[in-house]
Amino acid sequence: MDEQAIVKRCLEGDAGCFQQIVISHKAPLMATAMTVLGNRQDAEDICQETFIQAYRHLSSFDSGRNLRAWLYTILYRRCLNAAKRKKKFAGILDRLKAEPGSWMPSPDPRRIDPAALPAGLYEALNRRERTVLSLWVNEGYTAAEIAAILGCPPGTARYDLYNVRKKIRTLMEKTHENLPSR
């Protein structure tokens, strides 16, 4: 069944059909969310929220548009909101960690966290730039397609992409310099 048909079925009230959309798009969305947010737990939460919001507003989805690009638009906005929320509560969490005997959730031992990205990436690139990078590398999107997702003029996305590529090149050079010579 193609995506248009799945969307139509969902709009007719078949919520189970939405599973196919989740299955086909969750991995790329998770990859972008993890690149942007930097940890799996937040990325999972954001992906869930993205799919729920997409389902809630499925009737407003323009059938002429790419579904994955639409999901990425929701995901990007959710990531920015999550980052704002996290910043807001960062002080409270720090105090909780500092207080002896305070309750903090322990990590799930069954969880398999993916390999960490190279050091320096999160300092060098901001969230917007990491989104641009992920969309460019994983999806092969052009600057114009990225601009449509981020909701900015294509020229702005071109500028972001240029800066991202330049910063990655600098990071690569730094990594090579730091490698021990044999």
Add this chain to the structure above:
Amino acid sequence: MRICRAVKVLSRVLPLRAWKGDILQHHSDRCPACQATLAGREEARDYVHQPDEPCPWDSIWPAVEARIRTIPQTPGRRAYPIGKLWKPVTGITVVAGVLFLIFIVSKPPRPADNPRPITHIEDFRLDSVEAWGKPAQALIYQAKDSQITIIWVR
């Protein structure tokens, strides 16, 4: 190299990121030296998480399913396209507001809108009045709330 430097300077001077992006890409697409300073797609692959990484995302669908079961769908309902319209609507509203303000500020005040306070008229005295060389009788008339004084001579 001179062109590269000029483009870099220009990209710093230009005020909008969209213009900077256009000029930088236009140049770097044609300049091998600048192209070498940018990472390629394959090179950048190590700096992002990949969709095919061995990491199970199985917990997403059960959580999504539990929530969407409670959300009713109304087929055929189209959202109000405010998302596409908010920019022109805001622009038109701002322009209309500015024009209205200019109109209000530049409008000449009507006399009734801006009544001038009545200044106190100094006392004056007529010792004698003559008309055509002969003593005449003078009638002084002043309307209430007016600055005009009429002297009638006969």
